[in-house]
Amino acid sequence: MAWDTLLAAQAQPTPFMRHAYLAALHASGCAVASTGWAPRFVTVTRHGALVAAAPAYLKTHSYGEYVFDWAWADAYHRHGLRYYPKLLVAVPFTPVPGSRLLATDAAARGALLQGLQAVAAHEKASGLHVLFHPEAESGAVADAAGLVRQGVQFHWQQQAVAPWPDFEAFLASLAREKRKKIQQERRRVAEAGVTFTAHRGHEISDELWRFFHGCYTGTYRLHHSKPYLNLEFFRAMGRAMPAHWLLFVARRGGDGGTPIAASLVALDEARGAAFGRYWGATEYIPCLHFEACYYQPLAWCLANGYTRFEGGAQGEHKMARGLMPAPTRSAHWLAHPEFNRAVADYLAQEGEGIAAYIDELHEHSPFRHPGA
Numbered sequence: 001m002a003w004d005t006l007l008a009a010q011a012q013p014t015p016f017m018r019h020a021y022l023a024a025l026h027a028s029g030c031a032v033a034s035t036g037w038a039p040r041f042v043t044v045t046r047h048g049a050l051v052a053a054a055p056a057y058l059k060t061h062s063y064g065e066y067v068f069d070w071a072w073a074d075a076y077h078r079h080g081l082r083y084y085p086k087l088l089v090a091v092p093f094t095p096v097p098g099s100r101l102l103a104t105d106a107a108a109r110g111a112l113l114q115g116l117q118a119v120a121a122h123e124k125a126s127g128l129h130v131l132f133h134p135e136a137e138s139g140a141v142a143d144a145a146g147l148v149r150q151g152v153q154f155h156w157q158q159q160a161v162a163p164w165p166d167f168e169a170f171l172a173s174l175a176r177e178k179r180k181k182i183q184q185e186r187r188r189v190a191e192a193g194v195t196f197t198a199h200r201g202h203e204i205s206d207e208l209w210r211f212f213h214g215c216y217t218g219t220y221r222l223h224h225s226k227p228y229l230n231l232e233f234f235r236a237m238g239r240a241m242p243a244h245w246l247l248f249v250a251r252r253g254g255d256g257g258t259p260i261a262a263s264l265v266a267l268d269e270a271r272g273a274a275f276g277r278y279w280g281a282t283e284y285i286p287c288l289h290f291e292a293c294y295y296q297p298l299a300w301c302l303a304n305g306y307t308r309f310e311g312g313a314q315g316e317h318k319m320a321r322g323l324m325p326a327p328t329r330s331a332h333w334l335a336h337p338e339f340n341r342a343v344a345d346y347l348a349q350e351g352e353g354i355a356a357y358i359d360e361l362h363e364h365s366p367f368r369h370p371g372a
Helices: 002-008 019-027 070-078 106-122 135-145 167-172 176-191 206-222 231-240 288-303 316-321 337-363
Strands: 037-039 042-046 049-054 056-059 086-089 127-131 147-157 194-200 245-252 258-268 273-281 308-313 324-334
Touching: 002 019, 002 049, 019 231, 042 106, 049 106, 070 337, 086 106, 106 127, 106 135, 127 135, 135 324, 147 316, 147 337, 167 176, 167 288, 176 194, 176 288, 176 316, 194 258, 194 288, 206 231, 206 245, 206 258, 206 273, 245 288, 258 288, 273 288, 288 308, 288 316, 324 337
Parallel strands: 086 127, 273 308
Antiparallel strands: 037 056, 042 049, 056 086, 127 324, 147 308, 147 324, 194 245, 245 258, 258 273
């Protein structure tokens, strides 16, 4: 497919930008106009060939984005102005950094950005926002959007020199108190009689997808919120992109025991990257979340030669488990000149704070100092 061919040629492609992933969000009714995600995809062709494309949505709210602009919307409202709709270039409900403005060359990317600006003007959108784009796109995005916003996530990265051969070696690289805490957490789960099975691709049966979805929706209920994704979406992923999914199932009573929790990880085998996505449990067991969402995936990555594990949005607690701070980027343009200037001033101050925050986090690295 032309979209996926174009994606594969980008600086930082991810499975979440594949045509099948984006199409499933629409076909399942998860990212559609009635949920506040009206698709307005923009493509550029040259001599009949696709040379640029971007997943754009006309948004009537700011849910499911993970780059928070609620304060901007509130400021618009207090001044009698309309913030929604806005035009958003992003993967719905997926805060995974990666290529957003797919293009064969700079000219095609420039035409794509002009097209996005034209859509924003036609829809009378308050602005244009590009979320979680890679550094390689920063220049082009900044030229069009103007306002750059920084964020931070927590990612695990395999060592380039003397890579860890297994989880025990990785654990040994951590400071003593961090290592002991992880060992204690894993022991509590084992002593509760919980074991894990891992299921990849077509090994994830419909029964397991249904069990996982029940766990996933239960997590949202615990937080008194509504889940973004439905069972049909996950079933579509099992059919269209099986190689990109890995499901950990926690069980009581061994491999054939009763399932009590599940953690879903997305895979990019070509680039050796794994992405923690969703989890849930049918009962509370202390430390089960850490085992299902961090220790099992990290052990699997090390055993299978994967070099990066992204733990999702936010969460300083991930640092204690070996996931280190990684900067993220988004770009914004607001049609209202005065608000655009005010937000620019705010983002400049916020950016200084984020940079200082990342520096401070690195000072509290969980890894042993040389010679310790």
